[in-house]
Amino acid sequence: MKVNRETIVCVLIFLLLAMVPAIAALTDVPFYLDLARRMMILAIGALSLNLIMGYGGMISFGHAVFIGIGAYTVGICAEHEIVSGYIQWPLALIISAMFAVVFGAISLRTRGVYFIMITLALAQMMYFLGVSLDRYGGDDGLPLAEPSNFSGLIDLSEKTSLYYLVFGLLIFCLWICQRMVNSRFGMAIQGARSNEERMQAIGFPTFRYKLTAFVIAGAMAGLAGALLANHTDFVNPDMMHWTRSGDLIIMVLLGGMGSLSGPIVGALVFILLEEALSGITEYWQLIFGPFLILVVLFARGGLLGFLEKARELKPSLDRDNG
Amino acid sequence: MIDPVLLFEQLFNGVQYGILLFLLAAGLTLVFGIMDMMNLAHGSLYMVGAYIAATVTLATNSFLIGIFLALPATLLIGVLLEVVILRHLYDRGHLDQVLATFGMILFFNELVRLIWGPAGIEVPLPNILNQSLTLFSIPLPVYRIVVIGVGLLIAAFLYILVVKTRTGMLIRAGASNREMIGALGVDIKVVFTLVFGLGAALAALAGVMAGPIFAATIGMGENILIQVLVVIVIGGIGSIRGAFVGALLIGVIEILGRSFLDDFFKLFLPVNAAETAAPAAASMLIYILMAAVLFFRPQGLFPARSG
Numbered sequence: 340m341k342v343n344r345e346t347i348v349c350v351l352i353f354l355l356l357a358m359v360p361a362i363a364a365l366t367d368v369p370f371y372l373d374l375a376r377r378m379m380i381l382a383i384g385a386l387s388l389n390l391i392m393g394y395g396g397m398i399s400f401g402h403a404v405f406i407g408i409g410a411y412t413v414g415i416c417a418e419h420e421i422v423s424g425y426i427q428w429p430l431a432l433i434i435s436a437m438f439a440v441v442f443g444a445i446s447l448r449t450r451g452v453y454f455i456m457i458t459l460a461l462a463q464m465m466y467f468l469g470v471s472l473d474r475y476g477g478d479d480g481l482p483l484a485e486p487s488n489f490s491g492l493i494d495l496s497e498k499t500s501l502y503y504l505v506f507g508l509l510i511f512c513l514w515i516c517q518r519m520v521n522s523r524f525g526m527a528i529q530g531a532r533s534n535e536e537r538m539q540a541i542g543f544p545t546f547r548y549k550l551t552a553f554v555i556a557g558a559m560a561g562l563a564g565a566l567l568a569n570h571t572d573f574v575n576p577d578m579m580h581w582t583r584s585g586d587l588i589i590m591v592l593l594g595g596m597g598s599l600s601g602p603i604v605g606a607l608v609f610i611l612l613e614e615a616l617s618g619i620t621e622y623w624q625l626i627f628g629p630f631l632i633l634v635v636l637f638a639r640g641g642l643l644g645f646l647e648k649a650r651e652l653k654p655s656l657d658r659d660n661g
Numbered sequence: 662m663i664d665p666v667l668l669f670e671q672l673f674n675g676v677q678y679g680i681l682l683f684l685l686a687a688g689l690t691l692v693f694g695i696m697d698m699m700n701l702a703h704g705s706l707y708m709v710g711a712y713i714a715a716t717v718t719l720a721t722n723s724f725l726i727g728i729f730l731a732l733p734a735t736l737l738i739g740v741l742l743e744v745v746i747l748r749h750l751y752d753r754g755h756l757d758q759v760l761a762t763f764g765m766i767l768f769f770n771e772l773v774r775l776i777w778g779p780a781g782i783e784v785p786l787p788n789i790l791n792q793s794l795t796l797f798s799i800p801l802p803v804y805r806i807v808v809i810g811v812g813l814l815i816a817a818f819l820y821i822l823v824v825k826t827r828t829g830m831l832i833r834a835g836a837s838n839r840e841m842i843g844a845l846g847v848d849i850k851v852v853f854t855l856v857f858g859l860g861a862a863l864a865a866l867a868g869v870m871a872g873p874i875f876a877a878t879i880g881m882g883e884n885i886l887i888q889v890l891v892v893i894v895i896g897g898i899g900s901i902r903g904a905f906v907g908a909l910l911i912g913v914i915e916i917l918g919r920s921f922l923d924d925f926f927k928l929f930l931p932v933n934a935a936e937t938a939a940p941a942a943a944s945m946l947i948y949i950l951m952a953a954v955l956f957f958r959p960q961g962l963f964p965a966r967s968g
Contacts, residue, residue, distance in 0.1 A: 398756050445952045448959050452699045452755055452898065456890040457955065460948055463887045467944035474937065581887070585763045592760055622775050628768030632746060635753075635761040 349600040352607060356506060360499050372502055378610040379505045380566045383512050385590040385602035387559035392588070393597035394520055395552050396532030400455050401442070401462025402587050405557040407469065407579030408435045409564020414481045414574035424487030424495070431565040432558045438465075439557025443550045459581055469576030480575025487569055495569055505566055509603070512559060517599055519555070528552050589631065669799050671920045672913065677805045679912020680812030684867035685885060686892045686904040687819055688860020694836040694899020696853055699755045700747065701762040703864055703889070704882025705769035710735040710865025711877040712773055715782040718872075724787050731869050732862050739861020743854050770879050781878035790873075808870050815863065819901050832856060836899040888915070891951045897961025906962060911947050918943040 356375060363371040384406050391397040412431040421427065446457040475481045486495040495501045519525045530538045531545040538545050568574050577583070586609065594605025612630075616623035689703045710731050718727035742765065750758045785791075790804040823829035831852050834842045843849050868877070875881065892911050896903025923939035930938065954962065 392756070398759065400759065445955060448955060452693055452697065453894060453959075455699055455755060455759060456894055457951070460887060460891050460894070460951060464945050464948035468941055471940040471944050473940075581883070585759075588756070588760060589763075592756065596756070622771045624767040624771040625775065628764040628766070628771065631764030631767070632761045635757045635764070636746075636749060 345598060345600060348604060352600075352603060353510070360502055369498075372498060374610060374614065376498075376502050376505055376570055377567075378606050379509045380563050380570055381587070381590065381610070382603045382606035383505075383509055383563040383566070384560050385587050385594070385606050386509075386512050386516055387556040387563070388587045389591045389594075389596065389599075389602045390516055390519065390559070391549075391552050391556045392591055393601070394525065394532065395528045395549055397447070397549060397553065398455050398588075399446075399458040399553075399556075399584070400581065400588065401458035401460075401584050402556070402560055403581075403583035404442075404462035404465045404579045405435045405439060405560035406564040406567060406583070407465065407574075407576070408438050409561030410568040410574045410578055411469065411475070411481075411564075412561070413487060413565045413568040414483055415475055417483050417485065417487075418475060418481060422485055422488045424489040427487050428562070428565050431561045435561025435564065436554050436558040439554040440550070443553035443557070447546060447549055447553065459584070462579060462584055463581055466576050466579040466581070469579055476575065478576065480573055480577070483568055483572045483574065486572070487565070501569060505570075508562065508566065512562075513600060513603070515559075520599065524548065524551070593634065666799050668917075668921070670801075671916055673799075673801060673805065675913035675916035676909060677808050677912070678916055679909035680809050681867050681871055682885070682889055682892050682912050683812060683905050683908035684815060684863045684870075685889045686896070686908050687815070687901055688856075688863045689889060690893045690896065690899055690901065690904045691832060691836075691856050692853075692860055693893065695832060695839065695849075695856060696751050697839070698747070698751060699758040699762065701759060701886065702742070702765040702769070703860065704884075704886035705766050706735055706739055706861045706864040706882075707868040707871070707885065708773060708877070708879070708882040709738060709769060709868070711784075711868030711872045711881065712777055712782065713865075714869040715784045715872050715877045716777075718784055719782070724784075724790070724873075727784075728866075728869050732865050735865030735868075736858050736862040739864075740854060740858045742861075743857040747857070748850070748854075766883065769882075773879050779879065781876045781881075782872075783876045784872035786873045804873060808874075811866075811870070815866070816901075816905055823901050828852070828855070888947065891947050893961075894951055895954045895961060897964040900961070900963040903961055903963035910950075914950060915947055918946040922946070 356379065359375040360372055363369055384402070387405075388399065388402045391399060391402075409431040412434050413427045416422070416427045416430065442458070442461045446454055446461065449457060469475075470478050486501070489495065493500050493504060495504070520529075527538065527543050527545075527548045531543070531549060535545050564578070567578065590605035590609045591602050592605065593608050594601030594603065612627065613623070616626050620626070685703065685707060689700065692698055692700050692703070713734050714724075714727040714731035716727075717730045718724050721727070746761060746765070747758075750761055786804055790807060793800040793802050794806070795801070821829075823832055831842065831847055831849070834847075835849050835852060839849060868881075871877075871881070871885075888911060892904060892907040895910065896905075896907030919940075922943045923935050926935035926939050926942070958964075
């Protein structure tokens with residue numbers, strides 16, 4: 340395996356994440372555990388978005404909807420006293436995948452700004468559906484009476500166990516993404532991003548490929564949703580709100596689009612920024628908004644790209660001088 | 662049974678809501694059409710317009726002064742945004758545009774919260790507008806009649822501007838082929854700054870007029886923005902005619918759906934089920950319509966850009 344900066348950064352982050360429970364216990368600040376777990380769950384969501392956005396060029400502004408659907412599946416199951424995680428979690432994956440089939444089939448008929456607007460509108464439709472579902476808490480959301488029950492395997496009411504489960508699943512998802520991106524399927528998706536007509540001309544049914552990628556990403560986000568429901572012990576429509584989808588896009592972009600582990604870096608930076616800025620002022624978005632604009636205008640390729648560029652820049656400068 | 666007076670009243674409200682949607686959609690659809698630019702911050706201009714008007718109205722006790730200050734102020738903010746930030750994004754991908762304008766929304770929402778506080782502002786109406794006419798025993802609030810009248814005037818103005826004038830010709834030419842019109846020696850950037858300013862002023866007008874109806878609140882821009890996007894998708898990007906038809910359609914369906922869907926469901930569902938399903942279905946109605954339009958006509962009902 341080629342060792343580059345991305346791999347080093349990635350390994351360092353995972354080492355650090357593996358130590359967080361110990362650090363939280365030593366310093367007696369359980370909040371760190373909570374923060375890192377939320378960050379990893381969002382990282383799974385961002386990874387799945389990166390799959391379609393970074394590699395497939397499909398800018399979905401409604402990706403958080405699948406996190407919400409996964410979370411609601413767990414919440415609604417629990418409400419009807421189906422607490423077995425062996426039923427809840429596969430169901431969360433299947434239902435979010437089913438919604439992804441429908442939403443993908445509708446939105447992938449279009450491109451460009453249309454695609455962005457339609458994914459946004461469909462997600463917002465589900466948000467309003469969640470708000471109007473009085474049976475399941477409506478606007479106030481639905482508390483989770485007990486965490487998903489994986490009897491005999493793992494006890495999720497133990498917060499450190501949940502932490503390491505999330506940790507393991509994050510690595511698993513990263514591995515899946517790596518396998519997919521480098522497979523024939525992944526190559527076809529990336530080909531369709533750069534020139535869809537040409538891919539069709541050489542015989543790839545690009546719509547089917549893109550839809551499949553969309554559904555896989557939806558299911559992965561559904562998994563993040565099932566985790567999030569267990570993380571917060573609570574499900575509410577706000578998880579599907581379009582600003583949550585915006586957050587996911589920001590994470591992917593901060594880390595660098597189309598780099599495998601970029602979304603993990605992005606999620607880390609996003610959560611840390613959010614914590615740091617909201618510690619400075621209650622009006623933290625007053626700083627975060629302009630920061631975002633500056634990143635877009637000046638740091639294309641995200642933070643990992645920034646690192647790589649800094650290294651690439653030196654030789655080219657030398658060449659200019661010599 | 663559905664009460665015909667109530668039906669007519671809600672139809673009237675739907676048209677009035679559609680007019681508000683149209684004012685927002687008109688500016689935005691031109692921005693999308695000409696520059697192929699995804700601007701999410703259009704709703705922020707609507708909010709800023711509403712807040713400025715509300716403040717001035719409360720301070721001077723005159724709704725009219727509120728309007729006449731809010732419009733140029735928002736127009737100025739819009740032009741400033743275009744020149745400082747948005748102009749640098751035209752050649753970028755849609756993703757950069759989405760993110761930068763998302764950043765602008767966060768900024769404006771927080772700024773408004775900082776200046777005006779988290780609570781919304783109720784805008785009082787002058788007495789002359791705060792009464793109802795009665796037509797065939799149907800009460801019609803004067804203010805809403807005025808809103809509809811203003812909206813129709815603006816629609817006529819925009820139609821003449823886009824279809825009959827030289828500026829409009831440039832706008833249409835820009836929408837159909839941006840590079841070509843640039844190559845012909847037209848400074849399309851100036852045209853665009855003008856269009857953007859006009860769009861900002863129209864958004865502000867919608868915000869000012871929405872103030873007395875919904876009150877000025879933080880986040881008012883995003884809620885309506887999503888519906889405006891649906892209008893634009895249905896109408897076809899870049900088309901004023903599409904925006905007008907789409908806006909009225911969405912406005913009427915949205916309002917009627919919320920008022921009458923439960924009655925409609927009761928025709929074939931048990932009362933209990935109907936009352937549970939109706940609010941959920943009503944909130945999804947316009948999106949289902951959008952999906953249907955896309956299925957049959959992916960370019961919208963009145964596509965401006967052909968080929």
